[in-house]
Amino acid sequence: MNADSRYFAGLDMGSVSVKALILQNDRVAASGLTPAGGNYKAAAAKVMEEVLARAGIASDDLSGMVVTGLGAQSAPWDAPQLSDISCHARGCHALFPSARTIIDIGGQFTKAARITPQGSIADFLMSEKCATGSGRFLQVISRILHIPIEEIGPLSLQAQHPVEFSTNCAVFAESETISRIAEGARPADILAGVHRAMAAKVKMLVKRVKLEADVVLTGGGGEDAGLVQAVGQALGLTILVPENPRLTAAFGAACLAAEHKRT
């Protein structure tokens, strides 16, 4: 890799999608996202090729790179690996210097972290092997209701009588959702109920790491306006959301790659 140029890459190999981002002098030069599918390596190669082309550079022009995410070990590059919690922390800190608590609602897990004013982790917690608080829950509901995932948020905000879910388990919630549809509940009310159930799980995680404002919600969950609102209501405060929440870890990884070169 070329030490004189000023491009840094962050690659986040998540459970649902692989994200890449290129920083040029602390500004985002290009970013991209592709489904992880069954092949992390191929997805990573594809998305990197895309963002490099978009930035108009070759991989040799990169001065540094950090890889993160659940699939980081299968990265086809020999680059430093950091946990996505550190990368989210760094990314959120750069976007919102006032951020002290981070909630990452990803495809597989939900993570809550408290961060220092300098953007490093003070404490963190991850949801256990449970899909209720994660994006997986939304995917399941989206499939049952035949509503595309990106329409879930806006529709949820139109709810008038949110459905109460008696269970906190995504698998049982699936059958419960079907019962509610049979009873004639409106999709908007079902979705708002799902968001409330998820927010309750998230609240428990955040309270355990000790909530401190400001709170940033990142990961795919940040793109769901209904979920953001439900989490805000559960915690009793306004939630900050990055412009592209799914790219936060890739952005943080690129920032860390740049910092690493400077020190």
Next chain:
Amino acid sequence: MSIMKQIEALYTQRGVRARELRQAGEKVIGYFCCFVPEEIITALGLIPFRIQGSQREPIDEADTLLEPMACPFARSCFNMALKGQYEFLDGFVAPHSCDTIERMYHIWRSNTPSPFNHLINVPHMMGPSSAEFYKNELHYFAGCLETFAGRKLDLEKLRQAVRLYNRRRALLRELYALRKAVPPRVSGTEITKVLVAGMGIPAAEHIDVVRAFIDEVQQRPAPRPDGLPRIFLWGNEIDDIAFIELVESCGAHVVMDDLCTGTRFFWEDVPETDDPFDGLVQKYLCTHCPRSLVPQAGGRADDLENRFGYIREFAAQWKADGAIFYIVRYCDTCELEGPDLKEYLTQQKLPVLMIEDDYSTTTMGQLRTRIQAFLEMIA
């Protein structure tokens, strides 16, 4: 065969040596946890064998008889028994360490009875009346075992056994002292192998193994400084290297522990008392398993210090930078003790990562993120 090869063989092929001894006419007594005085078994000329599960085999047979929301360690052990992997045991001894193990005694005995079966009633409260009760229980256990063995317990032989096991304890402490160096001269992964290897062979043979291993470690060149964080482990059963190997592969040294497969079973000597049963009671009653309760002392701060002061000393002497709690899922005692211990250690400025796991090597990928983030946090 190099000493590490020998340890590897004992670690991976558990039970091989016990089967050999049995073929030669010896009787093997399987037992659970660290509350059963091996000294009594040894003094009666029997071979103690600590029952372990297998994190590398799925639990299938056991779940046809048990509910899956029970301790996966106990279920795994029982699974192996159902599959005939403990057919070499002549005796089965369970202490009432926790409710799971107590119930496991009855279930095990009903399904895979051994010629000798015994439950030792271990009191939960560490106090004077408990000591008296436990001494009676140990006499009762020894009496039952005498009948099975067809010989009387010779107190002189029991004193010899106490000295034998104390010799092993001293050697293991000597081995642990080699972990104090920065960086440690021996990895947590190696230590686990040495300890687990010893659980299925007579103490006298384990002593030779540990002695040879210490000699080998002492000849190693001092490792170069690497600045990697040093981890203290707290929890219950870690009888497989997978988890410790994962922590070390993420860039850390596991340097000290409070585990029932670690310091908990060997750290304190059995005092050499006139009546050897008194010494046995003193050591085994005060085993640091969270199922045992230290009588409450003073206010909250005094109480935490009284319960966990030894952990603070362990962490300080072995220069730990962070503590990881590894709790086998559904272990109520650990899960209820964890928050208090976390509060105490956090006050001592020792960051804590609490992990609950399935007693299976297949979960390691999911744990990696947590461990990486924790190591990045304490770096």
